[in-house]
Amino acid sequence: MDLREETNMKLANRIIALTLTMIFNIIAHVANYDVTQLNFIVLGILGLLITNLIYNQIKHKKDFITIGISSISIIGITAIYVFPALGEIYIKNVIAFFYLSLFLIALSPQLFKQQPFTVEISKGGYPESVTKTEQFLNINIIIAYIWAFIFLLAIVLTIIPYSSNKLINTILSNALPIIPQVTIGIYAATKLPKYLMGRVKAKPFKFESIKDMFLAMPYGLNKQTAKGVDTIVQFDLSGNEKVEGYFIIKDLLCTFTEGVHKNPKTIITSDSKLWLDISNGDVSGDEEFLKGNYEVGGDMSILLDFGGLFAPPSSTTKEKKLKKKKPQAFVYKKFAPNKIKNIVVFDGGPRNKKYSKTTFMTDNFTKGAIEAGASVEYIKLNKMEIKNCSGCYNCWTKTPGECIYKDDMTELRKKYREADLVVFSSPLYIFNVTGIMKTFMDRLLPIMKPYMLSDEQGNTLHPDRFPELGEQGFVVFSSGGFPEVDHNFDGLQAMYKNWNSHSENAHLMGEFYLTAAEIITQPVYKKRRELIADACQKAGQQIVKEGYISQEYMTVPVTLNTTKEIFKSQADMFWSTMDGKESYLKGAPKFK
Ligand SMILES: Cc1cc2nc3c(=O)[nH]c(=O)nc-3n(C[C@H](O)[C@H](O)[C@H](O)COP(=O)(O)O)c2cc1C
Numbered sequence: 218m219d220l221r222e223e224t225n226m227k228l229a230n231r232i233i234a235l236t237l238t239m240i241f242n243i244i245a246h247v248a249n250y251d252v253t254q255l256n257f258i259v260l261g262i263l264g265l266l267i268t269n270l271i272y273n274q275i276k277h278k279k280d281f282i283t284i285g286i287s288s289i290s291i292i293g294i295t296a297i298y299v300f301p302a303l304g305e306i307y308i309k310n311v312i313a314f315f316y317l318s319l320f321l322i323a324l325s326p327q328l329f330k331q332q333p334f335t336v337e338i339s340k341g342g343y344p345e346s347v348t349k350t351e352q353f354l355n356i357n358i359i360i361a362y363i364w365a366f367i368f369l370l371a372i373v374l375t376i377i378p379y380s381s382n383k384l385i386n387t388i389l390s391n392a393l394p395i396i397p398q399v400t401i402g403i404y405a406a407t408k409l410p411k412y413l414m415g416r417v418k419a420k421p422f423k424f425e426s427i428k429d430m431f432l433a434m435p436y437g438l439n440k441q442t443a444k445g446v447d448t449i450v451q452f453d454l455s456g457n458e459k460v461e462g463y464f465i466i467k468d469l470l471c472t473f474t475e476g477v478h479k480n481p482k483t484i485i486t487s488d489s490k491l492w493l494d495i496s497n498g499d500v501s502g503d504e505e506f507l508k509g510n511y512e513v514g515g516d517m518s519i520l521l522d523f524g525g526l527f528a529p530p531s532s533t534t535k536e537k538k539l540k541k542k543k544p545q546a547f548v549y550k551k552f553a554p555n556k557i558k559n560i561v562v563f564d565g566g567p568r569n570k571k572y573s574k575t576t577f578m579t580d581n582f583t584k585g586a587i588e589a590g591a592s593v594e595y596i597k598l599n600k601m602e603i604k605n606c607s608g609c610y611n612c613w614t615k616t617p618g619e620c621i622y623k624d625d626m627t628e629l630r631k632k633y634r635e636a637d638l639v640v641f642s643s644p645l646y647i648f649n650v651t652g653i654m655k656t657f658m659d660r661l662l663p664i665m666k667p668y669m670l671s672d673e674q675g676n677t678l679h680p681d682r683f684p685e686l687g688e689q690g691f692v693v694f695s696s697g698g699f700p701e702v703d704h705n706f707d708g709l710q711a712m713y714k715n716w717n718s719h720s721e722n723a724h725l726m727g728e729f730y731l732t733a734a735e736i737i738t739q740p741v742y743k744k745r746r747e748l749i750a751d752a753c754q755k756a757g758q759q760i761v762k763e764g765y766i767s768q769e770y771m772t773v774p775v776t777l778n779t780t781k782e783i784f785k786s787q788a789d790m791f792w793s794t795m796d797g798k799e800s801y802l803k804g805a806p807k808f809k
Contacts, residue, residue, distance in 0.1 A: 227280055230273040234286040237266050238318075241290060242311040250308045252297060263294045282334055285322035289314050313375040316394065320368035323361050333361035335406065356413040363405040367397045423497045427458045427489050430496055431473050434464065434527055438471040442525045450519060451481035458489040466526065483519050487511035547714070550690055550724030552764035557690065560586055561636040562595045563629075565643035565654025571807040574696040574734040578774060579642040581750045582694070582729070585757025586638075594632065598653050601625040605656055612663035618682050619663060626660045634664050634683050638690045638726070638760065641713065644734075645697035648708040658716075674718065681721040690726040691716070692760070696734035696774075698788075700781045706730050727756060727766035731774040733784050736791055738806040745778045 241262050245252055252259050270287040273280055293314055297304030307314055327333045335357045371394035379389040424430035431452075447467045454460040463478040464471055485492070491510055495502040502520070505511060513520060562583060566573045570580065583593040602624040611621050620626060633639060643650040650658075665679035672678060693713045699705045710728065717725035731737065737746055752773035756766045777784060795804050 226276060227273075227283070230269055230276075230280065230283045231286065233269045234266060234273075234283050234290070237262050237269070238286055238290040238315060241294065242315065245308050245311050250305070252308060259294060259297070263291065266291050266294075281326045281329075281331060282322050285318045285325065289318035289321070310376060312391065312394075313372050316368050316371040316375060320365055320372065323365035323368055327358045327361055333357040335360045335364065356409075359413070360405050360409055363409075364402065367402050367405075370394070370397050423499075424493065427454060427460050427493055430493065431460065431462060431464075435471040435473055437527045438466070438469070439526055440469050443469050443471070446526065448483065448516070448519050449478050449481040450523075451478050451484045452492075453484065453486045454489040454492055455486075456488040456490055458493075460489060471526075482516045484514040485511065486514070547725075549766065550726045552688075552690060552726075554762060554764045555590070556764055557586075557637040557761050558591055559636055560591050560593045560638045560640060561632050562593065562640040562642055563598055563633070563654070563657060564596065565598050565641070565651045565657060567599050567651065567653065568644075568802075572802055572805070573644065574731055574737055575642050575644045575694050577737075577746075577808055578696065578729050578731055578749060578753045579640055579694045581753035582640065582692070582757040585754035585759075586761050587757075588754075589758040589761035591638075591761045596629065596632070598657050601629065603629070603653075603656055603660060606659040606662065610667070613667040617663075617666070620660065622660075626657075629657070630661060630664055633661060634686055634689075636689060638692065639723070640692050640694065642694040643709075645695050645706060645709060645730075648705060649712065650695070650709055670721070672718070676718045678719040678721055684722065686722075688722045688724060690724050690760075692727045692729070692766070693725070694729045694731075696731035698733070698735045700733040700777055700784050702730050702732060702775050705732075726760060727771055729753065729756070729771055729774050733777055733788070735805075736784075736788055738808060739787075739791070740806070741787075742778075748776075749774050 241259070244255060244258060244262075248255055266287050270283060270291070273283040273287075293304070293307035293311070296307055322334050325331075332354070336354070374394040374397075375390045377390070378386065380386050424433070443466060449463055449465050451463040452460060460475075461477055462473055462475040463481055464473050465478075487495075488511070491500070491505060494500045495505060495511075502524075506513065506520075560583065562579055564573075564576055564579065566575050568576070570576050583595065587593055603626055604622045604624050607621065609621060612619055620630075641650070641654065643654040646652070649655070664682050666682050668680055669677050670680055691713075693709075695706065695709055697705055702710075710730075713725060713728070716723065731749065736742060737749075752770040756770040759770070760766050779787075795801060
């Protein structure tokens with residue numbers, strides 16, 4: 218009998234024991250507890266229960282579930298004839314005794330160092346590399362104890378006298394015990410194993426022989442990764458354990474057969490010890506393959522997925538979505554008051570100060586910073602000579618820290634890195650910074666070293682080439698024509714958030730996004746202009762004096778003082794006045 222047949226037989230034994238017990242319960246109720254009139258049926262049930270139990274013991278040994286269900290019923294029914302007084306107690310409390318048997322099933326296996334009864338239910342979906350681990354067993358012991366508690370509660374709820382009315386009493390004593398089973402019980406059986414498995418990382422399980430591993434693999438097929446896989450993998454293993462056999466993986470099923478398949482898709486020829494070590498993760502399959510220590514014939518692509526086909530299932534996309542944490546409010550960097558003394562503004566817009574809405578914000582910000590005592594250098598990037606990065610990595614290899622191009626970036630990089638605060642100022646062009654700004658940022662690569670560090674959040678970052686210059690802050694200014702931030706500034710925002718989280722010493726201190734920017738110069742928006750100018754100026758003062766920027770200043774430029782609909786019709790009207798008649802910059806109102 219193979220493992221699958223044996224499991225089915227065990228299950229059949231349990232169902233028989235349970236059904237016989239239930240039949241007896243019904244008969245006892247129908248006969249108003251006087252079952253001595255029905256000796257033939259009762260003794261028949263007793264006989265079947267005993268036969269089932271003996272068969273089960275011979276075949277499966279110590280199957281606690283069958284033992285538990287059967288023995289209480291056998292003892293109870295026998296008592297009717299041998300100790301009538303005890304038998305009467307049994308008959309009148311059949312449901313309570315039934316729960317008692319379930320209670321013993323839930324409690325006893327682990328007390329006798331056997332697998333808790335929940336293992337077979339909860340191991341569905343996990344391969345042996347997980348279900349054979351101590352952690353998996355411990356989780357099941359917890360769940361089994363929860364069930365034991367539920368059945369104990371059911372016993373109590375069954376025997377409590379609720380009312381002097383027999384009917385009400387019967388209804389309540391039957392119905393109430395079901396409540397904890399369908400609430401706590403179902404949660405414990407379905408959600409808890411997954412939840413606990415997600416929290417407990419299984420210790421890597423090691424197979425001791427190829428034979429064990431090959432026999433276990435069909436049971437451990439990961440149904441998620443095996444979707445659509447249709448292949449035959451032939452193994453020809455020599456050495457300690459000579460194994461010739463093949464796996465057929467198809468329709469979410471995996472079978473292993475000893476022998477040689479006529480038409481395998483992949484043939485793996487290896488020393489058995491080596492293949493065991495690879496499978497147990499003790500040596501790298503890729504490295505051993507490159508060294509020529511084993512051979513793969515036919516379709517090699519299966520090798521890429523072979524491990525994953527037998528790995529524990531990961532959460533489904535749906536679950537991952539549910540588990541996704543709520544976005545946390547971003548925490549902007551704060552420095553000590555008066556730390557920021559020298560500020561450099563890199564303006565990546567093509568327009569001059571009369572027209573640029575972005576520069577309008579940046580200028581007010583630097584005005585406030587100067588008032589608070591900082592020095593500010595303003596650099597218009599489109600006036601500089603900045604070549605595109607060539608991607609040669611000479612700045613990381615041949616001439617560390619130095620770019621092959623000797624253009625204005627040599628000086629700009631120095632200014633960038635030496636600043637206490639950098640201001641990135643760029644209009645929003647196709648949902649990101651302008652090409653001018655991007656080219657400038659690409660050319661900042663020499664200030665990093667090529668090596669990779671991990672920060673506490675697990676972000677990978679390149680080390681700062683000039684850590685002795687200490688920490689610096691940066692602030693972002695941008696403006697866009699559309700009236701919204703979401704699904705518009707996201708790309709730009711994400712880029713600067715990544716610049717923050719992947720830099721060793723550069724920290725984001727504030728972001729200013731001006732929405733519906735293009736019509737801000739219209740006379741009707743005078744008030745909005747004044748509010749924005751004021752907020753930016755105050756932010757500039759605050760960052761120097763207090764070392765941070767209050768969130769309230771950042772929200773001003775994104776606040777439309779009208780509805781989106783009104784804004785859109787105003788903007789459309791404005792554009793239509795120029796359609797085919799006027800060049801934009803000539804026709805649009807300027808900043809003073
Ligand atoms: C090439 C180009 C691409 C643009 N892409 C966007 C965009 O993706 N989203 C948006 O809201 N505005 C977009 N705009 C509008 C500008 O962001 C807007 O006119 C802004 O006010 C310009 O800033 P500036 O005045 O500082 O130059 C784009 C404008 C141009 C010229």
